[in-house]
Every structure is written in C-alpha cells, then in structure tokens.
Amino acid sequence: MRGLVIKSTGSCYIVRMDDGSDAECHIKGNFRIRGIRSTNPVAVGDFVEVQTLADGTKWITEIEDRRNYIIRRSTNLSKESHILAANIDQVALIVTVNHPVTSTTFIDRFLATCEAYRVRAILIFNKIDLLTEEELAQLAELRALYESIGYETMELSAISCQPLDVMPLLEGKTTLLSGNSGVGKSTLLNALFGREMTRTGKISDAHDKGMHTTTFSEMYFLPDGAIIDTPGIKGFGTIDFQREEVSHYFRDIFAVSRDCRFGNCTHTNEPGCAVQEAIIKGSIAISRYESYLSLLGDCDEGKYR
Numbered sequence: 001m002r003g004l005v006i007k008s009t010g011s012c013y014i015v016r017m018d019d020g021s022d023a024e025c026h027i028k029g030n031f032r033i034r035g036i037r038s039t040n041p042v043a044v045g046d047f048v049e050v051q052t053l054a055d056g057t058k059w060i061t062e063i064e065d066r067r068n069y070i071i072r073r074s075t076n077l078s079k080e081s082h083i084l085a086a087n088i089d090q091v092a093l094i095v096t097v098n099h100p101v102t103s104t105t106f107i108d109r110f111l112a113t114c115e116a117y118r119v120r121a122i123l124i125f126n127k128i129d130l131l132t133e134e135e136l137a138q139l140a141e142l143r144a145l146y147e148s149i150g151y152e153t154m155e156l157s158a159i160s161c162q163p164l165d166v167m168p169l170l171e172g173k174t175t176l177l178s179g180n181s182g183v184g185k186s187t188l189l190n191a192l193f194g195r196e197m198t199r200t201g202k203i204s205d206a207h208d209k210g211m212h213t214t215t216f217s218e219m220y221f222l223p224d225g226a227i228i229d230t231p232g233i234k235g236f237g238t239i240d241f242q243r244e245e246v247s248h249y250f251r252d253i254f255a256v257s258r259d260c261r262f263g264n265c266t267h268t269n270e271p272g273c274a275v276q277e278a279i280i281k282g283s284i285a286i287s288r289y290e291s292y293l294s295l296l297g298d299c300d301e302g303k304y305r
C-alpha cells in the first residue's frame with residue numbers, strides 16, 4: 001500500500017497510509033536511491049510503497065520520484081549528506097539576530113540551496129521581543145537586504161505568538177521549518193496549533209545556543225496544509241555545486257554578473273568584474289559576497305577530496 005512518510009527517527013519511519021492509518025515501517029540496510037548518497041535514504045515528505053511481511057513487520061520497498069528535496073552536507077568536510085525533507089512547497093527558515101545569533105553565512109548557504117533545488121524560501125526573524133535597540137536596527141537592515149534581493153521576510157515573537165500572522169503563508173502548502181537549534185521552530189509550531197504538539201527546550205546559559213531539543217523530523221497537519229518540524233542544524237554544507245553555477249544561486253550577484261567582461265568570470269580577481277564594482281558601490285552586500293566565496297570554497301574541497 002502507498003503512504004506518506006510523516007516521521008523519521010533514524011531507525012524507523014512512521015508512514016501515513018492511504019487508508020488513513022499510521023504504520024511503523026523499516027527499510028533494508030542496503031536501501032539506496034540511485035544517484036543520491038545520504039545518511040537517510042528516506043525522508044519526511046516521501047511517498048513510499050509499504051509491504052507487510054508474514055510476521056507483521058512493515059517494510060518500505062519503493063520511493064516515488066521526488067518533486068524536490070532539500071539536502072545538505074552535515075559539515076563541510078563530511079562526505080555524509082542528509083535530506084531535510086522531500087516534496088515540499090516552501091521553506092520557512094527561522095532565524096534570530098540574537099539568542100542565538102544566526103550567521104548570514106548560514107542564511108545565504110540555505111537560500112542558495114533553496115535556489116538550486118527551486119524551492120521558495122521565506123525568512124522568519126524570531127524572538128524580536130528579546131532584541132535591544134541596536135539589534136532591532138540590525139534586524140531592520142537584514143530584512144531590507146533580503147527583501148531587496150527578492151525574499152519574503154517577516155518578524156515574529158513565537159512566545160507571544162501572533163500565529164495568525166504566519167498562518168496565511170502556510171495555507172495550502174507543505175512547509176519545511178528549519179534553522180539553527182534554539183531559534184524557536186518548535187515553539188512556533190506549538191503556537192500555530194495552540195497546544196503542545198512537540199517539546200521545546202531552553203537555550204544554554206553559557207553559550208546562548210540551543211540544545212538540540214527536537215531530534216526527529218516530523219510532519220504536522222494543519223486544516224489546510226502541513227508543517228515539517230526538524231532538528232536544528234549548525235552548519236549548512238552544500239552538495240555538488242559546480243564552481244561556475246554558484247553565482248546562479250545568489251540572485252543579487254547573478255543579476256549583476258551579466259555585465260562582467262568575461263562570461264566565465266568567478267568574481268574573484270578578474271578584470272572588468274561587475275560584481276566587484278557593485279560591492280565597492282555598495283549595491284551588493286559584503287556579507288552576501290563573503291557567503292558566495294565560502295560556497296566556492298565548498299566546491300574546491302569537493303574537488304580535492
């Protein structure tokens with residue numbers, strides 16, 4: 001029977017079967033999808049075929065072709081990649097200016113991956129109730145930057161949540177909630193449902209970091225739409241980007257690169273580089289350019305590995 005993977009615990013999967021029942025399913029150790037090397041061959045959002053054996057155990061035997069997915073390398077040096085979710089309509093990236101600090105490199109790496117896999121991304125700046133005047137100014141700057149590049153942004157305090165503000169973005173869609181640990185993904189999820197669907201955790205006093213409270217990915221169903229809450233992630237390594245294509249995933253850099261003297265300009269040290277010029281003029285943010293360079297670095301690592 002066919003079903004939808006709604007929870008992944010690493011060792012087993014919960015599948016919402018077409019008849020409405022939930023089944024705990026396993027996969028064979030050697031189960032692999034052609035062409036994708038990842039620690040989790042099956043991800044939340046996958047449509048799968050399930051067979052029940054004589055002993056009553058249920059096994060995932062097939063995965064339907066994915067419409068899309070979001071994949072990352074767990075750390076830059078690691079060969080292991082991890083699929084965050086499959087068949088999604090959009091990503092809501094939850095970020096915090098402070099408590100904890102979400103780096104622009106992390107944001108840009110995530111956004112670049114969304115571009116590469118053609119998934120719409122929304123930036124939700126959470127915990128605005130905790131921010132100082134100075135941090136609020138930083139928030140306004142960041143929102144202006146990403147809006148100018150063409151991303152939808154919003155700001156939020158998930159604890160005093162105005163879930164109604166977020167709801168219109170989610171209607172009729174399957175949304176992946178992602179971001180660093182402790183930014184308030186699960187808090188937002190609970191607020192949207194108006195009750196405790198999942199556990200939330202404290203931020204560590206010493207480091208102002210999340211404690212990885214959510215350990216499994218799980219899909220929750222709204223009256224109209226679905227949300228996938230996921231474990232917080234630290235770094236965001238990209239997979240298999242070619243050097244030449246990295247700039248395609250930075251909308252602001254890509255738009256300007258048409259005016260570079262050389263068609264194969266990498267915007268690093270070539271003469272007549274329109275991107276370099278735009279940085280000097282201030283029309284491309286230095287933080288974006290730094291993220292671009294760090295992604296070129298990922299490509300080089302891939303080459304030498």
Ligand SMILES: Nc1nc2c(ncn2[C@@H]2O[C@H](COP(=O)(O)OP(=O)(O)OP(=O)(O)O)[C@@H](O)[C@H]2O)c(=O)[nH]1
Binds near residue numbers: 213
């Ligand atoms: N002041 C304030 N605290 C918040 C807000 N949103 C979340 N928190 C708190 O931040 C802490 C972490 O929230 P979680 O929802 O567990 O964070 P998470 O992103 O799910 O973290 P992981 O599951 O570890 O990835 C909790 O103590 C929340 O109460 C907010 O808008 N304002």
Ligand SMILES: [Mg+2]
Binds near residue numbers: 186230
């Ligand atoms: Mg969580």
Ligand SMILES: [Zn+2]
Binds near residue numbers: 266267268272274275
């Ligand atoms: Zn250039």
